[in-house]
Amino acid sequence: MFNLILFGPPGSGKGTQSEKLVDKYGLVHLSTGNLLREEIKSETPLGLEAKKFIDKGQLVPDEVVIGMVDSYFDKHKDARGFLFDGFPRTVAQAEALDKLLELKKNGIAAVLALEVGEEELIARLLNRGKTSGRSDDTDEAVIRKRFSVYSQETSPVAEHYRKQDKFHSIKGEGSVDAIFDALSSAIDDRLNVNS
Template sequence: MLNLVLFGPPGAGKGTQSEKLISKYNLVHISTGDIFRAHIKGQTDLGKQVSQIIADGNLVPDSITIAMLEEEINKNPQAKGFIFDGFPRTVAQAEALDKFLKDNNSSITGVIALDVNEQELTQRIAKRQEISGRADDAADKLKKRIEEYFGKTIHVLPYYEAQGKLSKVNGIGEIETIFTELSQVIDSYSA
């Protein structure tokens, strides 16, 4: 089973590259952001609970995020693998994911971090905000999300680096060039 974590700050291109990787490797995409937005749009109990947290640019508590993620994995028992986008965001989440996968006779195959500087991120998200109007892309929320990433989330990388599972790919450039580099990293897992 091929289980990947696609890592990077808001606006790094995780969603764009995930779509291409899903198609090429026949993986199930699990984006915590997409799941949260679906719950909010559907006005589920979870959606109501996390709506304000996300709108304020804060991270949803680990317990809620992990339970939701496990539910998504369990919905896809025939999956050839998963690509985790936007998760894990804390070492506690990474440990919980490792435990859950181990309990299901699986593990994370690799973690790929898209390297993108803050100036590029700001430009990309400003463009995305114009197109999508996502509430979490508003300038004040964006600044908080980027600070959250560089202040807290990035500390998950050493956890995976210690396991020998971390690779970094330059996330600035043409979409196809970045995709080719990602594919080379993923293909090396089975070499």
Template sequence: MLNIVIFGAPGSGKGTQSAKLIEKYGLKHVSTGDLLRAEIKANSPLGQMAESYMSKGQLVPDEVVIGMLDELIKKNSDVEGFIFDGFPRTLEQGKALDEMLEKNGQSISLVLSLEVKDEELVERLLKRGEISGRSDDNRETIESRLKVYYDQTAPLKEFYRRQGKLHEIYGEGSIDDIFAAMEKVIDSFAQ
């Protein structure tokens, strides 16, 4: 099974590249935001628990999110693998994800980190904000999101580097060039 974590700062192209990876390798996309919304809509016990936090404006605890991921993986044992997009976001989540996968006889195969300079990230997000009208794509919010990324998510790079799973991908240039660099890593792993 091919389990990939894709991460990078906001605006690095995770969503765009995830879609291409899913199409080429037949992976199941795992977005924790989508998962939370689906569980809440289904009114499952985990969804009810998640909603109790979200309705108060609080973050859903890691153990609830991991529980949802565990259910998803058990329900989809027939897929080629998973692509984790936007999760894990912290070192604690990375460790919890590893433990949960291990209990299911799986592991993260590789981690693709899209590396993009801050100036490029800001430009991309400002442009996205102009096109989509997303109110959170303004300079102040973007800089705040980048700070959170560097403080909380970037330490995961060292965690996965120590496991020999981290592959840094130059995330600037054409979408197809970036995808080709990712394919090269995945195809060399899969052989």
């Protein structure tokens, strides 16, 4: 099983690139953001609780997210691999994911990080907010808070995977196809190492 993490701040293009990578490599897309938005849309107790955190630009508690990921694995036992989009966001989540995968006799093969400048990201998110219906994309103050949370809590995740020699930085500005080619090249290199 080939498990991949696509890493980067909000608005870096993870969703766009994830779709293309899932198609090319036959992976199951696991977006905790999409799972949470589905819960919110369905107004489940989990969704309503998660919305309180998201509307303030805060992260949803780890135990909630890990529980969702575990049940998602169980629903896709025959997958060739998973592409994690927007998860893990903290070192605690990364460690919990590593343990969960270890229990399933598996692991993360590579972490690819889309690097995009902050002002470019703010412009992308405000633009996305005009059509996405996502309340967290329409307010620049909330967007900046998300970047602050990302820098403080998520950036250390990169270091966690750097120590395991699984982290690769990819330029996330330019055409969608050029970024996809760079991601594919990094994945192909990793697949060759693992085969």
